[in-house]
Amino acid sequence: MxxxxxxxxxxxxxxxxGITEIAIYKFDGVNVVDQFISLVNPEIPIQPFVVKLTGINNAMLRSxxxxxxVAKRIVEITKDCIIVAHNAAFDYRILKMEFKRLGFEFNKQTLCTVELSKLLLPEAASYSLGKLVRSLGIPIADRHRAYGDSFATLKLFTLLLSKDKEKKIIKTLIKNEISQGVSPKLFDILEKLPLTVGIFYIxxxxxxxxxxxxxxxxxxxLTQLFTGTxxxxxxxxxxxxxxxxxxxxxxLIASLKEREEIVFNKPALNTSQRKSPFLWAVYAEKTKEGYISLKASKTDGRKKEIRAFKNQQSAVEYIKELSDLLELSYELNALIPKKNTSDYKSLDKNIYNQKIIAYIDxxxxxxxxxxxxxxxxxxxxKSAIVIKDxxxxxxxxxxxxxxxxxIDILNNILIRMTSSKEAVNIIKYYLYKKKDYKLIRF
Structure with missing residues (x-):
């Protein structure tokens, strides 16, 4: 948390x-589960330049x-949490100082979104909160007010979680839980998990x-894994x-992330998933007479396939669809037994082949x-997958x-992944099988 x-x-x-305003969003990595926003009477005057910067003046804070x-509420909402802030050293120092004045030791683990951004957004022109979130297309309202800046930090942190391939942020969270002696049982783990699509890490x-x-x-x-034999x-x-x-x-994003995360992190129990699921493919091959024939065969990395499939049946069905669409010879594509005398030989070879080549192109x-x-x-x-060249x-x-x-904002918010033949096959297979997407060509 x-x-x-x-x-x-x-x-x-x-x-x-002294604190004049504080905003806290309790975030479980997916949703905001609690929040606390309040002005605070610091009991000392505000510096004039700060009044000009934030718009908060002494009169606003009298009541x-x-x-x-508010100290008890802050303790409650931050319980079992890692403190996340943009320039966390400052916010954490101020909190510790205020609690120390009350005779209370406020000790928490912290994460700084400035340092995380330098690690995960190395090409950013600036790491100031305002300039950084604008470069990411994240709207920010009421700059230099606690509620506006904390909400922008929340949006930034959500993006950083997605970009964190090495899972350094998540591992910090787990180590924090371990240090507190939290040891959830299987049922407790399941209760906290969503019924939505995504990727999980054990x-x-x-x-x-x-x-x-x-x-x-x-x-x-996870229920299946926790009850499986x-x-x-x-x-x-x-x-x-x-x-x-x-x-x-x-x-689709879940499939692409799972593949890349397994290759990158090499989990001990994911040995079978490291192999490609695309065991079959459709190839265009010329017969001895010079006609192009579509053939389903086991995947051969030395040859360029038209499309990859997870089983032979799907590959054959695809050939039939293309044959119907392009009015191709069933016999040439091995959809019916080869005859002794073939009528496909009466077809104009060049026109026939060009039809297939044009489709592939x-x-x-x-x-x-x-x-x-x-x-x-x-x-x-919304979400988007980007294909370029x-x-x-x-x-x-x-x-x-x-x-x-x-384009500049798109490049900044993009969670980059490795382009591989496997990733392209996953995408093409999904586009062939599903219809829950829109295509924008550029």
């Missing part, structure tokens, strides 16, 4: 400042609660990721300490520069269309 915090102060001498009156008691999976219902899949399921049941997850909004061209958009993780959010670039989540229509 995270407590996303922003604090406004009076300014003044180091360690003599505001003093810090000791951690052991050292915080290490031992298994990565995906599902259209994360909780349902297979060798892998039993090991998971014995070794699981906790489960973290990421909602993806759709199956068209498919390649249509896949060249492409945005594939889906619904997002929430009602007001035929290569998979990555995915993003966006609230406003201008975020994907403005």
């Amino acid at each position: 995270y407590a996303i915090i922003d604090i406004e102060t009076t300014g003044g001498q180091f360690n003599q400042e 505001a609660p003093k810090f000791y009156e 951690h052991n008691s050292k915080g290490e990721i031992i298994y990565i999976g995906k599902s259209t219902s994360i909780r349902k899949k 297979s060798k892998i399921a039993k090991r998971i049941q014995n070794e699981v300490y906790t489960v973290t997850f990421e909602e993806t909004g759709n199956e 068209q498919q390649q061209e249509e896949f060249k520069n492409l945005l594939i958009t889906f619904k997002g993780r929430k009602t007001n959010e 035929g290569d998979f670039q990555g995915y993003c989540f966006f609230d406003l269309n201008y975020q994907i229509n403005t």
